[in-house]
Amino acid sequence: MDLFLQFLANGLVVGVFYALSALGLTLIFGLMRVVNFAHGEFYMLGGVVGWFVTTYLGLDFFSGLVLVALVMGSFGWAVDRFLIERVRGQGEEPGILLTIGLSIFLVNITLLAVGPAPLKVARAITEGPIFLGPVTITKMRLLAMVIGVALIFAAHAIIHRTRLGSAMRATFQDPMAASLAGIRTKQVYAATFALGCTLSALSGMLLASIYSAQASVGGLVSLKSFVVVILGGMGSFPGAIAGGLLLGVAEALWGGYVATGMVDIIGFLLVILILVLRPQGLFSIRAERA
Amino acid sequence: MTLERNVLLGLGVLAALLPFAVTDQYLLHLAVMALFYAILANSLNLVVGYVGEFSLGHTAFLGTGAYTAALLSVNAGWPMWAAVPAAGLVAALFGLGIGAITLRLQGPYFVIVTLSFAEVLRIIANNWIGVTNGPMGLAGVGQGGIADKRVFFAIVLGLAALTFYLSYRFVYSNAGRAAVAVRENRYVAQSIGVNPFGSAMQAFVLGAFMAGLAGGFYAFYISFVGPEVFRFSFMATIIIMVLMGGKGTLVGPVVGAVIVTLLEEYLRELQELRLSLFGLIVMAIVLFLPNGLMGFIARRREQRGDAPSLSPAIEERTV
Amino acid sequence: MTALPTQRHGGEPLLRAENLTMRFGGITAVKQVGFSVGPGEIVGLIGPNGAGKTTCFNMLTGFYTPTEGRVFFKGADVTSHKPHAIARLGLIRSFQKTNVMKRLTVFENVLTGHYLEGRQSLLATFFPGERVRRAEREARESAAAVVETMGLARRMNAPAHLLSCGELRLLEVAVALAAKPTLLMLDEPAAGLNSHEALLFGETLKTLIGKVVQSLLIVEHNMELVMGVCDRIVVLNFGQMLAEGEPREILNNPKVAEAYLGKAAA
Structure with a gap:
């Protein structure tokens, strides 16, 4: 029973991380209907840039986090203005191909720049275990969960409580009407993409400080994020959280009780099952907009 | 239609003459790989260009074909002429099963689930050590058989001829037109009696069969099969070939396969640089040549020919 | 006809x-x-x-x-x-919004409409015998005839996206008619x-x-x-x-x- 609780706790922690890393993907899809295959690379760049600013610029973790948000926000903005904007309104396929190309480019250019080795990102706090009854969890993981939840709330607040957020929602409901009402829709699209990119990058840096940053991690992150987002329903924040927790727990239990070798298969099997039985995702009645 | 057939026939004749002109084993190897990729690109093109859905899981069929041929050869001692067709058939069966699930989906869901199937198969190949020998892979496929690359070239040319013949027949048949109708306008297709699911399935299974043949050949040619056959970078290479040449045409994938095979070879030492370049190429094609090289050529012909009033604005919306 | x-x-x-x-x-x-x-x-x-x-x-x-x-x-x-x-x-229908296959020519649109008449097994698709070839020829002749019936003969090989609104309406009917x-x-x-x-x-x-x-x-x-x-x-x-x-x-x-x-x- 204690073992089960530990598996469950591990699964929940990993699940929150999964949810966190899928937020950027679900935001960009939910609002912009762009399936971002470069999502994992945005995440990866967050970690690598975080490594760079904490190692070479000597910043501490939190100032590094802020700088990463700025850098990756601008990057996302530029990607939207220079790439995504050109295929807007042409359906999903060009966007998918464009971001696949972008992801191949980003991985390999990063490999050229920093090599394939794992990179250490400065930690926010000194590491140490915390005991909660029979369950052990590390401080850093707990902190990451707290920051993750804060990020989720912050993103939600931006979308629902700010002028930019209402401009976003207006633009994605009816771009024509929004631009007639004086909203500069191009800026709004770019801002949304930048927000999604920032979210991905922040989660990348956060998790890189627990594990490590690595140029080639993006593919796996993209895949897992797709799994999470499909499980929860594309475009839904609560769905992403539920999907992340489900995936985390399912993997932890499978790994603990069945077989460690094929843990990664669980997510794909779940996705295949879900899409056959309930294409709109497990937790949303209709794919709710973020 | 006739133009495309003649170009393909011309390329085939050129390829058939090649072994008489070239004896250099390295050049022959390049020619074999180009043809192998042409078969693969052609098979993916049936899904991407004629079903109109973007499959990221085509390596599932390449891989099952390669593993089938390798297992039959290593464990049962099947010769190449029997193992390669068997590889195609097994891949077609997988196509039937995977298609039954994925072809109900559209857009991003189709993309992700096809990718998921390839990943599932990769993980299984990596972990089912008793059968696949895990990450070590299966070595010694068709051992001690053929030394001269010209024989392999003849075999792959034969396979290419077969697969392009099948594709040509399919594309320019009633069934092919039905697939195009589904791609262009699902509702109209249904209203003229086309079963969209069945029609997509035909193209999908045909594509799987051809990818399986290519996989079976690959196993014998390299004489080794490991889980890398399911890898995404393989997939990316095939996608680039199809996009660059022009999806929805038969000549396009051949052109793409030749160009990309040569690029791969020239930039062999510079793996990351090469792939960075591929990434840029993909983006450039999507932005500037959405119908690939063949689409570009067709458009130039159209512009010089009978449609002078085609304004760029209209064109952009319709391509 | x-x-x-x-x-x-x-x-x-x-x-x-x-x-x-x-x-x-x-x-x-x-x-x-x-x-x-x-x-x-x-x-x-x-x-x-x-x-x-x-x-x-x-x-x-x-x-x-x-x-x-x-x-x-x-x-x-x-x-x-x-x-x-x-x-x-x-029972064949047309749709309210201009529903044709925009990238295909007028002739190809109507030829596609002949789908039901030309249905055949995959084997026949790959190795067409005389019967299939004849069916294909007849479908092509019939398609040309339908295009003419609808008064679109002049636009036979024009891609559908270049047609005027009126011509598109005629083409929609032609595609539907092709399905007999x-x-x-x-x-x-x-x-x-x-x-x-x-x-x-x-x-x-x-x-x-x-x-x-x-x-x-x-x-x-x-x-x-x-x-x-x-x-x-x-x-x-x-x-x-x-x-x-x-x-x-x-x-x-x-x-x-x-x-x-x-x-x-x-």
Whole structure:
């Protein structure tokens, strides 16, 4: 029973991380209907840039986090203005191909720049275990969960409580009407993409400080994020959280009780099952907009 | 239609003459790989260009074909002429099963689930050590058989001829037109009696069969099969070939396969640089040549020919 | 093009809708609509915007499954059959928005429409025998003939996206005709045509009856066209049947005038 609780706790922690890393993907899809295959690379760049600013610029973790948000926000903005904007309104396929190309480019250019080795990102706090009854969890993981939840709330607040957020929602409901009402829709699209990119990058840096940053991690992150987002329903924040927790727990239990070798298969099997039985995702009645 | 057939026939004749002109084993190897990729690109093109859905899981069929041929050869001692067709058939069966699930989906869901199937198969190949020998892979496929690359070239040319013949027949048949109708306008297709699911399935299974043949050949040619056959970078290479040449045409994938095979070879030492370049190429094609090289050529012909009033604005919306 | 036998199904109408009802969530889009189309008839389905005409079309052709009610075609119950299965029985429709295959040429569009006639096994696809080759030749000849019937011969090899609005309407009908319908259903076939073009279009439609198709069911807003072409008219309003009768009766029906023009005019 204690073992089960530990598996469950591990699964929940990993699940929150999964949810966190899928937020950027679900935001960009939910609002912009762009399936971002470069999502994992945005995440990866967050970690690598975080490594760079904490190692070479000597910043501490939190100032590094802020700088990463700025850098990756601008990057996302530029990607939207220079790439995504050109295929807007042409359906999903060009966007998918464009971001696949972008992801191949980003991985390999990063490999050229920093090599394939794992990179250490400065930690926010000194590491140490915390005991909660029979369950052990590390401080850093707990902190990451707290920051993750804060990020989720912050993103939600931006979308629902700010002028930019209402401009976003207006633009994605009816771009024509929004631009007639004086909203500069191009800026709004770019801002949304930048927000999604920032979210991905922040989660990348956060998790890189627990594990490590690595140029080639993006593919796996993209895949897992797709799994999470499909499980929860594309475009839904609560769905992403539920999907992340489900995936985390399912993997932890499978790994603990069945077989460690094929843990990664669980997510794909779940996705295949879900899409056959309930294409709109497990937790949303209709794919709710973020 | 006739133009495309003649170009393909011309390329085939050129390829058939090649072994008489070239004896250099390295050049022959390049020619074999180009043809192998042409078969693969052609098979993916049936899904991407004629079903109109973007499959990221085509390596599932390449891989099952390669593993089938390798297992039959290593464990049962099947010769190449029997193992390669068997590889195609097994891949077609997988196509039937995977298609039954994925072809109900559209857009991003189709993309992700096809990718998921390839990943599932990769993980299984990596972990089912008793059968696949895990990450070590299966070595010694068709051992001690053929030394001269010209024989392999003849075999792959034969396979290419077969697969392009099948594709040509399919594309320019009633069934092919039905697939195009589904791609262009699902509702109209249904209203003229086309079963969209069945029609997509035909193209999908045909594509799987051809990818399986290519996989079976690959196993014998390299004489080794490991889980890398399911890898995404393989997939990316095939996608680039199809996009660059022009999806929805038969000549396009051949052109793409030749160009990309040569690029791969020239930039062999510079793996990351090469792939960075591929990434840029993909983006450039999507932005500037959405119908690939063949689409570009067709458009130039159209512009010089009978449609002078085609304004760029209209064109952009319709391509 | 061969003349169709005007076979009557034992006095049965060709198409019969009984008690059709369609609810989307809480909204009832169509309520208890019933009418029929007999052999040799041209029937118009009219009504103000939002009256439920297109919803009816979608239920008749299998694109929607009715919440209640049944659809019979040639005496067989086809309710909730798949769209392509219904099309294979000879009930072919067009769509309201210009629905053609835009990147294909006029000829290719119509040739594609011949799908049902040319269905064959995969084996025959790969290794076409004389029979298949002949079928292909005939389909091509027939496609050219249909394009000419619809007056599009001049545009035979033009890609569909270059056609004018009027030509697109003709092409939609041509694609549907290529499928050799017994009953052809057209959803606003004259939308976007000026009144002169609409009249010509109406004349073209009339020539089809008995020769190319047995019956026609038309949803249309252009009253001149409807009154000039139809044998019988069914009027819908707010999803319910308002009236049914010959054009003259409908024109003089005060309820219809009220539905279209508001109470004051009645």
